[in-house]
Amino acid sequence: MKAWTSADSGSLTLSDVPEPAPAPDDVLVAVEAFSPNRGETFVLEQAAPGFRPGKDIAGTVVQTAASGHGPHVGERVVAHLDGGGWAERAAVPVDRLAVLPESVSTSDAAALPLAGLTALRLTRATGPLAARRVLLTGASGGVGHYFVELAASQGAQITVVTANCERSQRLLELGAAEWVAAPSDARGTFDVALDSVGGASTPAVLRTLTSHGVLVWFGQASREAPTMDFFDWTGGSSATIRKFLYTDDETSLADDLAALVRLTADDRLHPEIGLVADWADTPRVIDSMVNRGVRGNAILMLPPQHADAAAATSAYDFR
Structure with a gap:
């Protein structure tokens, strides 16, 4: 073949x-x-x-x-x-x-599969999302689109970070509350932040958190490793930082794929x-x-x- x-x-x-x-x-x-x-x-x-x-x-x-x-x-x-x-x-x-x-x-x-599984499992890694303020970097990719739909349906208030205003429009249609071009442009503080960019983005995202917020690091699209200064008390002073790998989940791939298929069939995931x-x-x-x-x-x-x-x-x- x-x-x-x-x-x-x-x-x-x-x-x-x-x-x-x-x-x-x-x-x-x-x-x-x-x-x-x-x-x-x-x-x-x-x-x-x-x-x-x-x-x-x-x-x-x-x-x-x-x-x-x-x-x-x-x-x-x-x-x-x-x-x-x-x-x-x-x-x-x-x-x-x-x-x-x-x-x-x-x-x-x-x-x-890959983008949908990552997004679905990220919603578990973050914990309950209802009424929580969420910041998402690298949001214009496949994971970002799926995560916004899934998290918005749970009642999250999501600010998406994308370099392109045009691409942000679809994310707003899917349920995002606000778009910014960089983490430093975001208004207020966030209960949860998810970073897939790495490099300088990761410490910038940490600064946007509430004192006991959660940062979930799940990628390095910039292909640059982040450098963290834990003496920087600008934000997230007692934050939790979690490294996320989509394959490390207690739910089987088959069950999560079936859930993604069901949500798509029900016109709840696009x-x-x-x-x-x-x-x-x-x-x-x-x-x-x-x-x-x-x-x-x-x-x-x-x-x-x-x-x-x-x-x-x-x-x-x-x-």
Whole structure:
């Protein structure tokens, strides 16, 4: 079968790879769509030749699990993998997928997993959000959109930090109360602050907190490590700082994916899709993502016949 793999000098190539070998609790999924994440683009820059990326996929089960668990042949699913999803077929553990109703499209489903799981689990990490003032940096990404919807539905008063006023408009539509261009521009103090930028953003966010506020650090999009001065008493004098990793959660991936699917089906969660393209264009889409040319999720669709995509075997340098 065909799959995208890393090549020399940070490039991607569409390669012939072995068919998946499902474990007893794996189903075999014909991939119909996948969605690259920004973090995956960072990994690709340093990946060894032959590395197979791909976490977020949606498709149809073509072989059930030998254990008898999981969905049946013909059922549509969304899944979050450890890798290898940018391919025609993927072996998927039954505890890493959720079945899709007809009301949720394949493209919307592919946009859900990593960003949606992160946002959903952040709402647990923060504790109860009703009537609390919340500051969110890096809010224009997929996690930010989902978090704003989820937190606003719980009654949070959310101030979003984005560098672009235009992108803030959608966040205000989704339930954010206010937009600012930098943490220092925010008015008042906050019970909870979530930072995904790192670098200089993290100490700036800490200064916005109430004396016993909570700072949840969950990313470093700036690619710069934060430096904290704990003798800076400007704000958050007795604050709690928590490091967050989305995979570290007591709820199973399958249950949380099912919750995201249900919220989407009920029109309470809205994937933000900025681009839909044929999977043959994957390297060019990655290049656009790296250069911040895609707003929202990029979705790569696999056509029923892969003849055209199979011809696109020349490597493309996404950097």
